[in-house]
Amino acid sequence: MYLHGTSTINERNHLEIGGCDTVELAAAYGTPLYVMDEALIRQRCSEYMEAFRASGLKFQVAYASKAFCVMAMCRIVEEEGLALDVVSDGELYTALKAGFPAQRIHFHGNNKTPEEIGMALDAGIGCFVVDNAVELHMLNAIAGEKGVRANILLRITPGVEAHTHEYISTGQTDSKFGFDLENGAAFEAVKQAADLPNVELLGVHSHIGSQIFEVDGFRLAVEKVAAFAAHVRDKLSLVFRVINLGGGFGIRYTEGDTPLPVAAYVQAIAEAVKEQFGNLRYPLPEIWTEPGRSIVGDAGTTLYTVGTYKDIPGVRKYVAVDGGMTDNPRPALYDARYEAMLANRGGDPAEEVVSVAGKCCESGDMLIWDVKLPAVRSGDILAVSCTGAYNYAMASNYNRLRRPAVVFVKDGKADVVVKRESYDHLLGNDLIPERMLKVTRPV
Numbered sequence: 001m002y003l004h005g006t007s008t009i010n011e012r013n014h015l016e017i018g019g020c021d022t023v024e025l026a027a028a029y030g031t032p033l034y035v036m037d038e039a040l041i042r043q044r045c046s047e048y049m050e051a052f053r054a055s056g057l058k059f060q061v062a063y064a065s066k067a068f069c070v071m072a073m074c075r076i077v078e079e080e081g082l083a084l085d086v087v088s089d090g091e092l093y094t095a096l097k098a099g100f101p102a103q104r105i106h107f108h109g110n111n112k113t114p115e116e117i118g119m120a121l122d123a124g125i126g127c128f129v130v131d132n133a134v135e136l137h138m139l140n141a142i143a144g145e146k147g148v149r150a151n152i153l154l155r156i157t158p159g160v161e162a163h164t165h166e167y168i169s170t171g172q173t174d175s176k177f178g179f180d181l182e183n184g185a186a187f188e189a190v191k192q193a194a195d196l197p198n199v200e201l202l203g204v205h206s207h208i209g210s211q212i213f214e215v216d217g218f219r220l221a222v223e224k225v226a227a228f229a230a231h232v233r234d235k236l237s238l239v240f241r242v243i244n245l246g247g248g249f250g251i252r253y254t255e256g257d258t259p260l261p262v263a264a265y266v267q268a269i270a271e272a273v274k275e276q277f278g279n280l281r282y283p284l285p286e287i288w289t290e291p292g293r294s295i296v297g298d299a300g301t302t303l304y305t306v307g308t309y310k311d312i313p314g315v316r317k318y319v320a321v322d323g324g325m326t327d328n329p330r331p332a333l334y335d336a337r338y339e340a341m342l343a344n345r346g347g348d349p350a351e352e353v354v355s356v357a358g359k360c361c362e363s364g365d366m367l368i369w370d371v372k373l374p375a376v377r378s379g380d381i382l383a384v385s386c387t388g389a390y391n392y393a394m395a396s397n398y399n400r401l402r403r404p405a406v407v408f409v410k411d412g413k414a415d416v417v418v419k420r421e422s423y424d425h426l427l428g429n430d431l432i433p434e435r436m437l438k439v440t441r442p443v
């Protein structure tokens, strides 16, 4: 397993993260356990901030909180000076309760409800990323009722889709998100937004995909957005002050993944912006980005206890852990690949190839197919790396498993930032109708 951030093998042959022995963490807090390397999260935040500062552009880096949204994380993002993207009332509530300044919150999503819009306007958030015409008019109306004016970006689909090593330029974009650039919907939306009294159009937003390893897709998106901005300026005498280029910067889950350093993405984007907008003699807009995975992904490690195993001679050996698709649905959802090691025997040589199964009643509940480990025994602590993004955020209570705790580790100290769910938590919202309460047999 590749050792990210502060991860090392200590003198006890244990995986250590943030100066904390993971075997001790597992004993103290139980497993499964999400362990987050706080120093690495902060390092990633500052890599973005520093790279943008060096570019000389005006900018905002908004952490896409959907990747991992808990109050302590909002605190870190606030302290590091980033902005924050939310996509629901729940994420907005989390951020506000954590004391995140509303002005630095951006609200995304393709189906914001009137209640969510009202809540965000009442809080005084910095910007709405408007996805479609229904939302545009609804936001204008609700802002009008409240006597406020909402800053907006219009989300456009630029006809660029990036997937890891490839990007494709599509003429017609079949997407549930945003106003289409090619078919004129985006231009029409700009025209309408400019005429609405209760919204202030700052510019446009484009997000081209996720887990992207190349800069070509971003360059192409900048080119398309710049051309659109120039078209709007020429036809409507309207100048965009902000261009948001979305997130999607890739991370290293496994050996085959070859992400660029954060600074390389930022530099490529900054150069493309200066060049493209410069060529069009367009006033350089403020550049916003929205990294999620690349802020928290490689900072997360999940610890599991190995339970049973099953060797099918000539086929494979299954090793089962005390979590699975409930704490990490990504392998089942997207065939996502992960690396792992035995945290309690960190430096031991790998001796066998096993497949790591979860404990849910689904054949598809597999965490890793074929990983090379030392001979695995019951009671070993298995560490799966790169689980910081879209793991806790996507966790479920399937099979009535209780969601794990999350601890932040730094400088030898561990802080629980999310408690492990209790049985009471599981039953917290269950109700038994009165008519079923009659006890017919001893319990």
Ligand SMILES: *Cc1c(COP(=O)(O)O)cnc(C)c1O
Pocket (backbone or CB within 6 Å): 064, 066, 067, 108, 207, 209, 210, 211, 246, 247, 248, 249, 290, 291, 292, 293, 294, 389
């Ligand atoms: C998901 C998403 C992001 C973050 O993507 P990552 O791959 O986690 O960086 C940013 N912006 C938008 C609009 C998104 O939907």
